[in-house]
Amino acid sequence: MGNSKFKEYFAPTVVLLVICLVASALLTGTYIMTKPIIAQREADAASGALAVVLPGGSDFAVMEDVTLVENVLEVQKAGNGEGFVVTASVGGYGGQVQSMVGINAAGEITGLQVMNHAETAGLGTKAFEEAYLGQFWGATSTDGANVIGGATYSSKAIIGAIDATILQFEVCNGASYDAPVQLTPEEQFAADCLEVLPGADAFTKLEGVTLAENALEVHKANNGVGMVVVTNGIGYNAGTPIKAVVGIDNNGAITGIKVTEHGETPGIGTRPIADEPTYIEQFIGATKITRGSSGDATKIDTISGATMTSVGVYDCAKAGIKQFEAMGGVI
Incomplete structure (x- = not known):
């Protein structure tokens, strides 16, 4: 009778626990195995984006000793003097929009590629298309930039990334920068x-x-x-x-x-x-x-x-x- 009650009340719980442990182990193992692969793919994508957003640039190196302006995560300088590629992250409609933006030695925007986002496909993502981005090529400011109706926040995320890039370019060329004060x-x-x-x-x-x-x-x-x-x-x-x-x-x-x-x-x-x-x-x-x-x-x-x-x-x-x-x- 005792064994019967154990099987009835406790055996299913034990089986479920074992299944959960096995599933957890499998998920952990999968994560460990795929993490370096995913990281390598992201690195390859970023490396490929450098040449796209700053045509003619080569021998890129991360600038370690430069002050990063607000919304900028990283700056890479082209060793051949062509310009810089700035990685920026600005809030959009669905969260942070991370972009790589190229700016040449004359301070002109040369390209932008969105690397990570959670914007609405077919709506917010319209701000990532050439039809919208083309207005910025060769620009030295975002004055007069258009926003897309129905994709205002996504558009502003792009404008914010370009503004940050232009300001970062000035800092890289010796301009002073006072970081925004973080209030309690x-x-x-x-x-x-x-x-x-x-x-x-x-x-x-x-x-x-x-x-x-x-x-x-x-x-x-x-x-x-x-x-x-x-x-x-x-x-x-x-x-x-x-x-x-x-x-x-x-x-x-x-x-x-x-x-x-x-x-x-x-x-x-x-x-x-x-x-x-x-x-x-x-x-x-x-x-x-x-x-x-x-x-x-x-x-x-x-x-x-x-x-x-x-x-x-x-x-x-x-x-x-x-x-x-x-x-x-x-x-």
Whole structure:
């Protein structure tokens, strides 16, 4: 009876455990065996790309002692003096887009090849085709560069890689470069508050204050010019609320809005957040807002195609105004 129960209850578990161990071992073995092969293929692809993006270049060597500018991973210099090949990584729609960009000794872009990406095939990848890239050949800047409708983020990833390459070229030729300062979360929050409440100096968080709907925190400007309300609203991606800081002056008017966290779709939901500044500009100076057309409230127009995100940002702004009212109009 004992053996029977063991077989019934425990034997399947033991068998499953053995299968998992064997499968894990096989996967590990496969990874170990294929890792050097994959690495070699990537190296071969990169080596082949050098001649493609910088025609005429030869005897390439990685520059070890050069300062790398933002978004640049590596610089290779052509030993024959033809120019440089820069490997850059810039955020696109689906993640980082890694490219190799050639720039000749005159500072002109000679070629670009995307090495790694997760952009949408047939849409974002249009930015990687000659029909789009051709506008950059011979260019010394990206001024006036076009972006592809429906592939804005992918296009900007290419433009960003070329901008980084041009700046890197200048640094390689002796220009000075100050790397962007990496702020701590606390420093970034302080900077965001100063951005949405011009004229403020520093802030003190108000404890024990009654919070309005969608208001999370209140930070009063130490010099008395107003306050910043940390707010949230629900956009298209309900799983990740839109979080924003809203500046309110002593008259209850909105002085600025900045979205600090969101999970909206790049290129679509981000339109009212950052891509189209005119949306947020509608709120500036308003003490009352509406999405309809009632009374003396400022009417806020939503962005077609990004309605839910627009409403989420609107709710953040509304929370800032309601917080001022909840405090009796006294900051």
